[in-house]
Amino acid sequence: MENENFIPLPQLCNQYKIEMSFFSDLDEYGLIELHTIEETYYIHKDRIVDIEKIIRLQRELNLNLEGIDTVFNLLNRIEALTIKVNSLKNKLQRFESED
Numbered sequence: 001m002e003n004e005n006f007i008p009l010p011q012l013c014n015q016y017k018i019e020m021s022f023f024s025d026l027d028e029y030g031l032i033e034l035h036t037i038e039e040t041y042y043i044h045k046d047r048i049v050d051i052e053k054i055i056r057l058q059r060e061l062n063l064n065l066e067g068i069d070t071v072f073n074l075l076n077r078i079e080a081l082t083i084k085v086n087s088l089k090n091k092l093q094r095f096e097s098e099d
Contacts (some may be wrong), residue, residue, distance in 0.1 A: 006035060006042035016055055027056065029065050031072060 006084045013020050023041070027034040031054060043051065053075070057068045 003037060003042075005045055006037065006046055007048065009034065010090060011042060012051065016051075017041035020057065025065060026068075029069060031065075031069060050067075 009020060009023055012018070012023070017099070021031065021040070023034065026032045030052065032043060032047060035044065045079050050072075054068055054072060057071055061067070061071075063071065
């Protein structure tokens with residue numbers, strides 16, 4: 001496992017001013033995945049955008065873990081459906097331009 005792809009959890013706690021227990025709870029709930037390297041917890045850098053969304057949901061909407069899970073999953077489904085709709089629009093445009 002390459003360390004440059006991971007961000008140490010203590011660094012994120014300081015940056016976002018969040019307790020480590022919040023990240024542990026998110027990991028237990030399955031919203032994020034913590035990795036252990038030499039007795040330190042890390043988060044993959046590709047998940048930072050998700051972490052920031054989760055933090056905003058918790059801070060701005062004061063959601064508990066269940067609420068965060070529900071909203072986060074709905075946002076992911078909306079994103080997937082948007083991608084699918086755009087793909088179908090592109091296919092439709094190709095068929096219409098062939099006429």
